[in-house]
Amino acid sequence: MARSLRSRWFTRPLLAGLATLMLLLMAGAAPAWADYALPPLPYAAEALEPVIDATTMTIHHDRHHAAYVANLNAQIGANPRLAELDLEALQGQIADFPDAVRNNGGGHWNHSQFWTVMAPVGQGGTPSTPLLKAINASFGSLESMQTAFNKAAAGRFGSGWAWLIRKPDGTLAITSTANQDNPLMNLSGIERGTPLLGLDVWEHAYYLRYQNRRPDYIAAWWDLVNWSEVNRRFAAA
Numbered sequence: 162m163a164r165s166l167r168s169r170w171f172t173r174p175l176l177a178g179l180a181t182l183m184l185l186l187m188a189g190a191a192p193a194w195a196d197y198a199l200p201p202l203p204y205a206a207e208a209l210e211p212v213i214d215a216t217t218m219t220i221h222h223d224r225h226h227a228a229y230v231a232n233l234n235a236q237i238g239a240n241p242r243l244a245e246l247d248l249e250a251l252q253g254q255i256a257d258f259p260d261a262v263r264n265n266g267g268g269h270w271n272h273s274q275f276w277t278v279m280a281p282v283g284q285g286g287t288p289s290t291p292l293l294k295a296i297n298a299s300f301g302s303l304e305s306m307q308t309a310f311n312k313a314a315a316g317r318f319g320s321g322w323a324w325l326i327r328k329p330d331g332t333l334a335i336t337s338t339a340n341q342d343n344p345l346m347n348l349s350g351i352e353r354g355t356p357l358l359g360l361d362v363w364e365h366a367y368y369l370r371y372q373n374r375r376p377d378y379i380a381a382w383w384d385l386v387n388w389s390e391v392n393r394r395f396a397a398a
């Protein structure tokens with residue numbers, strides 16, 4: 162009994178002290194960053210049928226995009242500067258980071274963009290008057306812009322992206338990037354600008370339905386373009 166009483170008198174203050182110490186340590190050591198998060202698809206996986214099938218959408222979002230997010234989060238500990246950068250700011254400083262951050266940070270930004278610039282067939286609206294004016298000034302017509310975009314998308318060897326961008330001088334341009342690079346990245350060999358519309362031409366984006374027929378995927382994809390979002394990006398650029 163006496164031993165038990167003595168034990169309680171000894172252990173209670175000790176436990177309270179340890180708990181306080183733990184709280185202080187946790188407060189001091191708590192990461193200042195929030196982990197990057199996988200955004201949900203803004204529509205059902207089957208919403209883009211028949212252009213993109215539900216299985217492709219599910220695998221693309223739930224596995225490929227999710228893996229980029231998980232792999233980027235795994236880099237935070239080794240790259241503390243990630244704590245100070247949001248995802249978009251990271252793209253502009255990507256040259257300072259190792260390839261794992263470049264590939265997975267790019268993959269996260271690119272795919273987050275990709276889901277939003279698509280909408281179910283018939284729900285994507287049309288280019289705004291200011292956007293159409295800029296397209297006409299840079300390409301001559303909407304059709305000419307699409308032809309140039311299709312050529313860049315079909316011509317990207319291996320995996321990558323095709324982009325419509327607004328360049329720093331205000332003109333629009335078509336460009337293409339390899340792997341998970343994008344036009345926001347401060348890397349040599351990249352034509353930089355604000356992405357208005359980006360198309361994923363990795364095989365994982367289309368192979369189940371289109372197999373090796375990438376040009377068919379690209380041609381069909383225009384029916385999904387969410388011009389309302391492209392207009393918004395142009396107005397904000």
Ligand SMILES: [Fe+2]
Nearest residue numbers: 225361363366
């Ligand atoms: Fe992808």
